[in-house]
Amino acid sequence: MNESVVLDVKNLKSHFFTAKGEVPAVDGVSIQVPAGKIIGIVGESGCGKSMTAMSIMGLLRYPGRVVDGTITLDGRDITHLKPKELSQVRGNELSMIFQEPMTSLNPVYPVGVQVREAILLHQKTTKAEAKQRVLDIFQAVGIPEPEKRYYNYPHQLSGGLRQRVMIGMAMVCRPKVMIADEPTTALDVTIEAQILRLMKRLCAEQGTSIILITHNMGVVAEICDYVYVMYAGKVMEQAETFELFEHTKHPYTQGLLKSIPRLDEKADRLYTIEGVVPNLLHLPKGCSFCTRCDQAQERCFTEKPGLYAAADGHGVRCLKYESGVKMDGE
Amino acid sequence: MLSKVVKRIAISIPVLIGVVLLIFIMLRVVPGDPVATMMGEHVNPAMIEKISAELGLDQPLYVQFFKYVGNALRGDFGTSYRLNRNVTQIILESFPHTVKLSVLAALVAWIIGLVAGIVAAIRQNRLLDRLFMGCSLVGVSMPVFMTALVLQYVFAFKLQWFPISGFDSWQAMILPAIALGWNSAGSIARMTRSNLVEILQNDYIRTARAKGLREHGVIIGHALKNAMLPVVTMMALQISSMLSGAVLTESVFGVPGIGRLSVNAIETRDMPLLQGTVIFTTIIIILGNLIADLLYNVLDPRIREGA
Numbered sequence A: 001m002n003e004s005v006v007l008d009v010k011n012l013k014s015h016f017f018t019a020k021g022e023v024p025a026v027d028g029v030s031i032q033v034p035a036g037k038i039i040g041i042v043g044e045s046g047c048g049k050s051m052t053a054m055s056i057m058g059l060l061r062y063p064g065r066v067v068d069g070t071i072t073l074d075g076r077d078i079t080h081l082k083p084k085e086l087s088q089v090r091g092n093e094l095s096m097i098f099q100e101p102m103t104s105l106n107p108v109y110p111v112g113v114q115v116r117e118a119i120l121l122h123q124k125t126t127k128a129e130a131k132q133r134v135l136d137i138f139q140a141v142g143i144p145e146p147e148k149r150y151y152n153y154p155h156q157l158s159g160g161l162r163q164r165v166m167i168g169m170a171m172v173c174r175p176k177v178m179i180a181d182e183p184t185t186a187l188d189v190t191i192e193a194q195i196l197r198l199m200k201r202l203c204a205e206q207g208t209s210i211i212l213i214t215h216n217m218g219v220v221a222e223i224c225d226y227v228y229v230m231y232a233g234k235v236m237e238q239a240e241t242f243e244l245f246e247h248t249k250h251p252y253t254q255g256l257l258k259s260i261p262r263l264d265e266k267a268d269r270l271y272t273i274e275g276v277v278p279n280l281l282h283l284p285k286g287c288s289f290c291t292r293c294d295q296a297q298e299r300c301f302t303e304k305p306g307l308y309a310a311a312d313g314h315g316v317r318c319l320k321y322e323s324g325v326k327m328d329g330e
Numbered sequence B: 001m002l003s004k005v006v007k008r009i010a011i012s013i014p015v016l017i018g019v020v021l022l023i024f025i026m027l028r029v030v031p032g033d034p035v036a037t038m039m040g041e042h043v044n045p046a047m048i049e050k051i052s053a054e055l056g057l058d059q060p061l062y063v064q065f066f067k068y069v070g071n072a073l074r075g076d077f078g079t080s081y082r083l084n085r086n087v088t089q090i091i092l093e094s095f096p097h098t099v100k101l102s103v104l105a106a107l108v109a110w111i112i113g114l115v116a117g118i119v120a121a122i123r124q125n126r127l128l129d130r131l132f133m134g135c136s137l138v139g140v141s142m143p144v145f146m147t148a149l150v151l152q153y154v155f156a157f158k159l160q161w162f163p164i165s166g167f168d169s170w171q172a173m174i175l176p177a178i179a180l181g182w183n184s185a186g187s188i189a190r191m192t193r194s195n196l197v198e199i200l201q202n203d204y205i206r207t208a209r210a211k212g213l214r215e216h217g218v219i220i221g222h223a224l225k226n227a228m229l230p231v232v233t234m235m236a237l238q239i240s241s242m243l244s245g246a247v248l249t250e251s252v253f254g255v256p257g258i259g260r261l262s263v264n265a266i267e268t269r270d271m272p273l274l275q276g277t278v279i280f281t282t283i284i285i286i287l288g289n290l291i292a293d294l295l296y297n298v299l300d301p302r303i304r305e306g307a
């Protein structure tokens, strides 16, 4: 992992200040995104994937906020930017596609105009020129009849087309990093494959890095270069994709992989990880996964594991790998 | 779109006929002879009968009704008993004053209401929000005539910043406009705020932020238009409450408009004049609702298309 890092997130902590207490939704996450690579973040629902993304984008809203850590984009610390500076980064150098394609576009403006706005906000061009660029990007993301679609309202487009519009909007300023938060969860499987391929191709062409958030291990295996596995606001395991699948170390990751249905193996029922995700307000004293871990030992309940290097570039947050070098500062 | 307009106008016709019928019957069943009221108590009965016959009041009700409607369709609403002049002409003379008052009041309501609502939404749950929402609550809960009397007492009578009554200079117009607009300003502010707060939770607002819009750009460019849809309808619907408020405001401040005209007509049992003002007002309200509908159509592409 020594390629030039465009986005470096260090020890990010984002908490929600609720009436019931402080919820540590993102609890010391460190992520490195090398130029031109696709980074995956996986984990069960509620583990903090979206909140990590929102924190990086500076989009967390009350009652949530970033309480600690640094976010460095291309050598520049963007953790505490003023609103004006932040707005110059968003949509320009750093962009995001959201989980909900059906509702992420404004219903009262034509989709083309909404994409054009992203260009006009960040670049000095004429409206006509910007429109031409929208048509080009529509073409690139595979929207048929761009000229006609430009003037369509969101409700006139299918979910797949809307998500293509969102990708177009996120790519049109050629960002350094694009965060895609489960961009295909709401779409059907054939469209999912098309969209993922499209994102991969565009990013290769433009040199944009992607953070792909998903809970689909199959998707990860197919397009990610490096993977972070999250659980209860923390990174539990991280490794290059091949390494992670071949030498899975963490019991949680093993559970996740086992729960993928496979065609080549007969099984009576689908494997699921026992138990439920713990309430973030009442996490176990030791390892946050200990309550569901089938390999847990006594000390797992009392001692918090660090992130240990089990192999080159392969980190595991599990006491079994304590002998490895600690990768985070905790 | 055009067929929709035609349809709406067609639906309004029965409403209008109903209103005419209702006002016609009501004025004739209430106790008190209009001719007697007009002539004073001490006129002899023969005289009253003669005048009643002249005015056609001795004929059966349905004859009177059809005659009236027939004339009305030709733009003739009869002759005012008291002023002895053509009703249409009287109404057309006083209507501009009411329009001026309502437009000014609407401006007050829109500007104050929108600005206060937007600011309150942005500063949600902070001091300004609380202050504005407190004021608007007072605005919504106070009856128009009370606002009018309080304003008149404080600013015209005590402080003497404005004339007490009349409507011939801009100074004279300020207090009536505020009195009439205040109530609507309150409801518009509250509605704008609550809609904006709700709209700002939407996913597409997050998208707007993510593409690099600043917060004011997000609100003006992406939230306001969506939040305004119901507000616009309400603003147009308030034309009716403006008109009923205008009756009271005009009376308090002595504005020679339709409102004061109808109050006078009631006091003097001037049937043709009263009928004329009521029908006229009804038409205005129907038009107001029609405009509200059409505006909604223009603003919302989803409805525009379904038409």
Ligand SMILES: Nc1ncnc2c1ncn2[C@@H]1O[C@H](COP(=O)(O)OP(=O)(O)OP(=O)(O)O)[C@@H](O)[C@H]1O
Residues within 6 Å of the ligand: A016, A018, A023, A025, A043, A044, A045, A046, A047, A048, A049, A050, A051, A052, A063, A064, A099, A215, A280
């Ligand atoms: N407004 C909020 N108030 C309190 N806690 C919140 C709030 N929003 C999110 N959280 C907390 O943040 C945690 C992480 O949420 P997040 O949306 O990041 O999950 P996710 O990994 O994206 O899940 P999914 O796969 O369902 O999208 C949640 O478990 C929840 O406890």
Ligand SMILES: [Mg+2]
Residues within 6 Å of the ligand: A049, A050, A051, A099, A181
């Ligand atoms: Mg999520």
